[in-house]
Amino acid sequence: MVSRFAKPVPVLCMVSNIVLNYIFDLHHHRITTWNNSILNPFVIQQYSDAVSDKGAALNNCFGFVDGTVRPICRPGEHQQLVYNGHKRVHALKFQAVALPNGLIGHLFGPVEGKKHDAAMLADSNFLTALEHNAVSPTGQQMCIYGDLAYPLRVNLMAPFRGAALTAQMEAFHDSMSNVRTSVEWLFGDIVEYFKFRDFKKNLKIGLSSIGKLYVVCALLRNALTCLYGNSTSSFFELDPPTLEEYFS
Secondary structure (H helix, E strand, O other), X not given: OHHHHOOOHHHHHHHHHHHHHHHHHHHOHHHHOOOOOOOOHHHHHHHHHHHHHOOOOOOOEEEEEEEEEEEOOOOOOOHHHHEEOOOOEEEEEEEEEEOOOOOEEEEEEEEEOOOOHHHHXXXXXXXXXXXXXXXXXXXXXXEEEOOOOOXXXXXXXXXXXXOOOOHHHHHHHHHHHHHHOHHHHHHHHHHHHOHHHHOHHHOOEOOEOHHHHHHHHHHHHHHHHXXXXXXXXXXXXXXXXXXXXXXX
């Protein structure tokens, strides 16, 4: 970038931070709060129909929730707060809700890497938002689907627990697992398109806006999806909104 823009590194860093702050301040609410333009009852029903058409056992599931662990450089202090024992890495965590049209419908974080997904869900207050807003045009309660880390609620479904599962339970798991992988595709898309997010030695707490950077990357990933679609929207055969509709 130095050769392309003929500016020293400090100037390029300042410009990058200004642009980062501008995008975050102007648009972060589209992904960090309930976005009614992509999460209203009529659109939620379309999401649910698309998921059901792919063989999902649930006929009222409109999205999928999961947490992601993003490695960071080992901090000099309070290392235990950000150490994720499962992945064995210092990290920050984010919670995302993936929609069948390929968009990240909601993103929460960052939180410390050691926090459990269920605790992160509680901190996000997203269940409350679901209770108030996740309904179909006919008034039916709609839900999202997560893994075993999440509690069972009216608006949040998860796999059956226990070792002794019936054939029907196994069939339920298989049908939901086939469609739930879409959330993992979206996490992969962010890292694929913004590869510097995967270089943890440059992601240092206190020296860079790690959390803000991930939110902006997710926003830009949504913008790219609006323009070109992605593997998730192709799988569910559901077009995302236009760029103008998403940012209007």
